[in-house]
Amino acid sequence: MVASVGRITAGTGYEYLTREVATSKHDYYTGAGETPGIWTGRGAALLGLAGEVDADDMAALYGRFVVPSTAGGTRLPSGRWLHEQVLGRKVSPRTRPDGTVAEPIAAFDVTFSPAKSVSLLWALTSHHVVQAAVLAAHDESVAVALEYLDHHAGHTRSGAGGVRKVHGDGFVIAQFRHRTARSTTPGERVGDPQLHSHCAILNRVRGVDGKWRTLDSKAIYRHAHAAGAVYGAHLERLLTERLGVTWETPNGRVPMREIAGMPADLRIRFSTRRADVLATYDRLEAEWRDVHGRSPTTAERADMHQQATLRSRNPKSGGVSELHSRWRAECTSSELVDVDRAVAQVPNVERVAVDGGRIPAASDELTSAVFDRLHQQRSWWTRAHIAHEVADLVAGPTLEAIELETERIAQLCVPLERDDDFEYADHDAAKLTSKTILDAERRVLTAADDSTTVVVPARTAAELGDDQAAAVRALCTGDRQVQTVVGPAGAGKTTMLRSVADSWVAANREVTVLALSAAAGRVVTNDTGLPAHTIAAWRVGQVDLPRGGLVIVDEASMVPTLTLDHLVRVANASNTRVALLGDYAQMGSPEAGGLLRDLAAKPSAVELVAVRRFREEWERAASKRLRAHDPEVAAEYERRGRIVGTLAKQATVSVCDAWFADDVNDLESVIVVETEAAAAALSGRCQELLRVGDRLGERVTDSCSDGNPLHVGDVIQTRRNTRELATSDRTRVLNRDVWRITGRSANGEIQAVSLTRRATVDLTPEYVAADVVLAYATTIAGAQGRTTDTGHVVVTPRTSSAATYVGMTRGRQCNTAHVITDGHDHAELDLGDRPAAQAFADAVTRTGDGQRSAHAVRADWKSGAPVRQAARTDDRRTRAAVEWWERVRPQLPPAVVTALDGHEHEVIDALARTTSDQQRRQAVRLAIRSTRWDQPTAGRTFARALATTLRPSTQGASPNPSYHRYSGREFGR
Structure with a gap:
């Protein structure tokens, strides 16, 4: 059960939601369209929005931030013309340093989707009552998750750099429920069953001070993971109560639970969009890195892989018969029986606890389980991370129970970013850890300072x-x-x-x-x-x-x-x-x-400071700059022809062709990518090039564990340690051993020779099917520690600095980056391609993946105290100046007020230089007397005179030049 976050840009970015709406009942029942969206959220009610979402309303609100009821302007009964009301600042694209245009973010598409087995129960059951119950449970669970997200992320920020948190009056949400994943090929067949709801949260919220501002996007991303867990926990509880289903964790994997009794083969059969999933995963993680400044953890990556099934650039395809009938037609009779058996014949409506290993609230067992999970992911965490684990583990997972348990366990943590300034502290964002982690780090760090008597004479070659x-x-x-x-x-x-x-x-x-x-x-x-x-x-x-x-x-x-x-x-x-x-x-x-x-x-x-691996001297120096996250090194790699720009859909051809050219020249080469799925796809392409070039022999099996066939001559990698397959040198077959296939025995075993030592092995068909992959491309983890003649790395919009560095340092003779230049924004945008060198430089500086220790987090927080305090002091002074000016302005002559129109941000900046009301009054009087109010520049002259008068009274305090970054937000007219 997951929640993903996508960005919708102003303009027409929202249209991918509205164009999915069915235009007739026939379209809906054949899968060619979805039900209309609905307005929800406390903020929507403030704007008078309710019921079905109208396309024109979406265009006004999500396209231009215009209140729909004022779109186009309205003539009042009095005859006065009422202009369009814009929420916050007007939409204005900005230009990036590289010259490309960045459109404003209109909304955040938070999408909730259940486990695959839930969608399959809804799609394949023969009982209409069950279908209705699943839909109702899904909708109610989405509402609960949005309530959690609104409570924790429905705020805005104010002040320079967003120094101050301002609580909001509720989200504005256009919610669309969809029933299918996108089809693999347009026009072919109805997409796989995949219930999900797109919740387009407008990137505007009314603060408690009455002003509309942008949302705190970091909070949205920070809590989306937990909101997905809240959604899943609530859905599990409702389906158990209402349908009697039970839950299991397939293969013991965390975090996804599935309905017990649902055939596993069905989940695989109705999950066909591998390529689309991979491309969408790239975008989701890129957005995550942009917001969090770090890589997602293993558990967060697992969630993203599930999230990626919800998005695709291809439109959903229609059919000629009713959706559920078509899906059921793809199943065997026994599978359909198993689906119906998953629902208990007599549901126990009093049953509240959810099966699947859930633990009673307020128990030591729950506390221990939550901390164990946190320790398996990171050295520090926030309340959002705790909430995710609590929602995934606690029995009776109501929103109230999740919130209570989250706070209880948070109180048991050690704060790393203690903040006693109540007005500015953001406890939801504050990083925490455990005594266990801190003590472990302290012992290791102390041991590095301890002396030992275990020494031996050094023999240096x-x-x-x-x-x-x-x-x-x-x-x-x-x-x-x-x-x-x-x-x-x-x-x-x-x-x-x-x-x-x-x-x-x-x-x-x-x-x-x-x-x-x-x-x-x-x-x-x-x-x-x-x-x-x-x-x-x-x-x-x-x-x-x-x-x-x-x-x-x-x-x-x-x-x-x-x-x-x-x-x-x-x-x-x-x-x-x-x-x-x-x-x-x-x-x-x-x-x-x-x-x-x-x-x-x-x-x-x-x-060790000298780099010795590379043949070229320039590459030795460049690799060190790469390691130091120097973006300027991109120019050096580009000048040497080591950066190749490519579109996402052409990347496979580009990198595999380059690899094949190396292979033809008898160079050992490796392709480095970020996921196993990408490695399998690229390896398959490399294999095809070898086959067409008559460099492979007969086929020895139709499919190994990555889905590719195998031929004599193929280079493969074993992925599981085993003693059951004896090698000729009497050693074990190990995970990531690399072999070349030499033939197939009479009993079907695949014969191979090691590429790293003098050994041969016979691999059983069972082992090949489950634990053998092609080895032409590998993941970052598989490449680290490996040295080849040449290396090729695919750099995507989500590739980290560490991954880029590993990928560009495998080859002795040559290392090439194949940089994807599109897909750097939301999938629905068409903003043009990013220059390859710039995209490479972005990856070089994307430094969020190196985990920081708890000690380092605490040290960074302490060292940042002076800057943090200065920002808060400036904000307090500015707010005090605004309040003073609001009191004084009505007392000024009308001509003065008129002349100051458009210059009030300069006035506030000057007034914030002092905290003395008496000094402000004196300065205003002097500035008024020294200004010629009949001149067109009177407003600017007054502001400058005010600043000059107050400058000597700052008594060493830094001026407050940051106010004009607030201007329209802090000073209402």
């Missing part, structure tokens, strides 16, 4: 650079219990580790490497000779730390904080030194993390 030699000495003769070594991609970590291994072995001391994956550990072993194990194996007791020796943690930036803390404590107890190797500029932990950046700032930390 002659070929080592100065930075590598310094790292070897730190890991051998250094006296830190926890030693951090960081460095950019291609800095020669492996060469350095060989000397470390030689030094410890020569001293008869044991060294163990812990890696995130068995495949990564095997690479370390092959390159350095050091024994390597997975961190997971150590955690379950399969590996002991070397007493009196050294344990090296590879890719430490990706290791969760709680795991690092556990490791450090165990190492201390066994007198084992800990070495943390990694790069905080690359991908971080999927759980609570961010510590490596803090550890790298310690005086004892060592940094």
Whole structure:
């Protein structure tokens, strides 16, 4: 159950909602159109909007922010002409630094959608009563979720930089309920059943002060995730009460629960829009990054993948028969029986608790479960994150229960951004953490300062650079219990580790490497000779730390904080030194993390500074600028021909053709993308190029786990560790091992040879179907730590700086960015393409993905106190000046008031320079006397005289030049 947020621009951006409305009953029943939208929200009532949404009203309100009843102007009975009433400031597009036009945001399309099984129950049941019950439960749950969102995000902000929160009088919402996902191909077949409601929340709200302003968009995005969970929890409760359905979590996955008993095959069959989902996911995450300044967590990404099923650029297609009949015709008789059985024959209307692992409110079990989930996602959180987990876990999930439990658990958290200034504090946005996280971070950071006696003589090889030699000495003769070594991609970590291994072995001391994956550990072993194990194996007791020796943690930036803390404590107890190797500029932990950046700032930390991987000297320097988020480096890559602009629909062809050219020249190449789905699609295209070029042999299976067929000669990747498939070198088949197919045995097993060692394997059909993918393209996580001849990375509007950096540092000889230049705004816009170099620079500076530790968040909050306090002081002075002027202005001569029209923001700016009413009165008198009011420039002369008079009385306080950024909002006429 999810809620997505899309942006609707002023002008005609809203039309993708109104054009879906059916023009006749026949269109509605055949799926060619939807029911009209309805007005909802307290703000809509303020504007006199109710009932069905009219297209003209939408055009006025969502196109130009004009109150519909005044659109076009109205002649009053008195004969006076009433002009259009605009809510807040008038619509005016702005020009970006790169010259493209950014249209104002008219509304936020918050879309609520249930689990797939709920849509299938509604679509496939033979009982009309069940269909009606599902629709009613959906509508009621949307209303509850909007109530939550209105309470927490229905406000605006005022003051320079939005320093002050102003509560609002309610959302204005045009709500449209749709029944289907968009069809894969226009005109082919009715889209898959997918109930969802688009709630177009107008980007204007009336504040409690009576003024209309834009919404606080950050609050909308911050709470949308939780609103989706509130929607889902309420829907589960209603369907259980009214239909007796129960809930399960397929494969134990979080966060999506499904109706128990619904055939899983149906969910797959009615989810056909893979390409559209991927493209829409790109846009949703790009918008998320823009607002939050960071990447979504693993759980938030999972929600976005569900959200992306709701959007597409293709219009919905119609049919020739009734929707439900067509959908039922695609199912077998036994599947339809299972659908009807999912609804209890005799629903227990008194049943309130929802099945599916929900936990009683106000219980220690619920508290522990919520904190466990939070720890699995981040080092800090807000009340919105807590609300999401509470809604997903609490039994009897009414809105009141969710709000109460959220506040109860928030009170158990440790505030990282304590703010006692009640007038300006925003407790909903304030970051929190737990004592568990803070204590774990403190122990690791303290251990980095602790000394140890476990040292050995350093043996530095002659070929080592100065930075590598310094790292070897730190890991051998250094006296830190926890030693951090960081460095950019291609800095020669492996060469350095060989000397470390030689030094410890020569001293008869044991060294163990812990890696995130068995495949990564095997690479370390092959390159350095050091024994390597997975961190997971150590955690379950399969590996002991070397007493009196050294344990090296590879890719430490990706290791969760709680795991690092556990490791450090165990190492201390066994007198084992800990070495943390990694790069905080690359991908971080999927759980609570961010510590490596803090550890790298310690005086004892060592940094590898020289980049050695790349053949070209310029690329070594450029990669370091890339790592430092320097946007100007885009010009260097563009000048060298390393940036290729492409449209989204052409990106697959562009990148695969470039990869194929490398392959023809016998260069090992890799394509780096952000999702498994994208990797599968690109790998399939690469395979087709190889097949057409007669570089592949016979087909050996029709489909592997990514949906692609396999041929002799294909390069594949195994995705699950197993001991059941013995290799010729008597080692396990590991996740992310890379193989080339050589044939198929008589019993159907696929024969392959390893590309990284001398080994062969026979893969069973079952393993191939479930755990083998083509390896021509891979995700960022799969590419990190890998080195090839050439690399190609697809840069989308959501690609992060870390992903860009990893993707552009895989190849020794050449690395190319294939930059998607369209899709940087809402899908319905047509604002032109973004220059490829600018889009690449955007990705380089999109730094939100590196998780920050709780300690870093708290330090940032404290260091920002002077700027924050100055902004609040300026705001208080400005508001006081406005209030004083509002009292004084009626006392001024009419000619003075008339002359000051259009200059009052300058007047307020001058008056805000002092807090003394007496000084203001004196300054106004002097300015009036010194101004010639018969001149056309009288207003400006008065304002300047006022500013000159008050300037000496500021007594060192900074002037308040920010007022004109408020002007129309703070000073009403």
